[in-house]
Amino acid sequence: MSEGIKDEHGLPEAAAQSRASVLRSRAESYIALSRHDAAIADLTESIALAPGSARAWRMRGESHRLTERYEAALTDFDESLKLEPDSAYALGSRGQVYAALGRTEDALADFDHALTLSPDSPWILEAKADALADLDRMDEALEEHAKIIALDEGVPYSWAARGDLYQRMHLYAEAIADYTRALEADPAYVRALSRRGEALRMIDRYEEALTDLDRAIELDPENDRAYGSRGAVHSELGDDEAALRDLDRAIELDPGYVWAYRVRGEILQELERHEEAVADFTRALHLEFGDA
Template sequence: MTSWQTEARVEKRRGRGIRAAAWAGLALALSACTTAGTPSVEAIRLDQNQGSEQNIASLTAAIDAAPNDAEGYNVRGTAYGRAGNYQAALADFDRAIQINPNFPQAYANRALVQRQIGQPLKAVEDYSAAIQIDPNYAAAYVGRGNVYRLANQNADALRDFQRAIDLKTTDPRAFHNRGLLYQIDGQHRQAIEDFSTAISLEASAPEPYSGRGVSYLALGDEENALADFNAALKLDDRRAEFWANQALVYERQGQRDRAVRSFSRAAQIDPKYKPATDGLARLRGQA
């Protein structure tokens, strides 16, 4: 998984340290000029050492020294999440909230784990609790908005992303996710603006390039679409949808051999990826 296949903004108290931003699962499956989101579960991402046994042991020692410090449980919970120990992470966030019921970051972090284990309704409850405590908590609006978006509650999702943007968030997920909603609604120029903003905030993430390429292609701008798909592949060449999107441009341009190679690469990465298998069948039928 790339960072954009995950949504993970693990929070401590603001201004005090660990913040690891990743991105919501936003893989684009392009068929002709339409897209379909095929998100995966999210995962908490921190520095690679955050989930280590050594780090968790150190955090446990800190908790033993200050057992009533909600912050300590919140930080260790993120480390457990990074290590994939979601039950331990939930237990730590529960304890942090028990100690300090007005700890919005602990609610938001627990929401991430709830989504990870397939509990979106509980995730919404936790994000909403965080927002009730801190109405200006932009990251919680982004997180809740993405849960809504994945549930096809697009009006609610758009409202949350817009609220985060109105709060002057620098979180690129807000713009990328709003761009996806504009794209679904056929508002491709607005989508391109949002994808471009997301890129300006996080140039190393491939998904906004792919998303922008989809909208460029929908507007008939094959040159910019291809440039964006190529940029996405340069950042991550292990994503079937990026290869399939590139193949579609080649197919439109009449470059059959290149299209076949790109569709084949997509199918090799994911043999069940339908846009790739359909593209191959279509081109081979023309042979």
């Protein structure tokens, strides 16, 4: 199309390309702000103006993924990869969509392809580890986490992520060791404090668990999981009043926190407050299984 010819939107080609570029840039900031609907609107117009931009398709796919519109995300990543077949980012993100849809083998294929292009990408390695864990291939998942840690042992997140996998495997001593490494790198790392507190609770080291959970809540007063875990610790230590206070707060922060309803229901049951216990168990069943 020559400079003087207008596209279907009434803009000369150069102007259409320029507008599409600005829309892509604005969408990138919207994504950074988690304003995904605004990003999708900009990217939809951008794609209409300049459908050959792999970046626009990829970015819109990412916004669809983050808002759990998985089929739309797949369509966008497919289009992006037609234009740019060797994009590790698009492959990794499409793999995450496949994983969310339960298509774990397809996810692994995308992750493996992406890692041939970008072998030292921590987020793709972690996504692959998660997929392997979902297939109960735990040893292989641990190998991926070891690769992530080897990239930079000073990154607290990497230790905490492997700690989470150990905790999932009920290997609490190993989990505690990894959370401790994370906290050596960042003593104020709330996630590691909260998760280590939970792991300590699981092996009946309640006082140590309480210390970690107190500190996590001090640093992040809206950490619903830390409140839930601390409530369970208080219950184990025989302080039902403190336990109920923490569980009330956890549920206030996250009304969909199934585990907190179950634990609070058990405490209320032990206190013979059966109507309230029934209400909590009923809520837990509704949230987890859709019971009426």
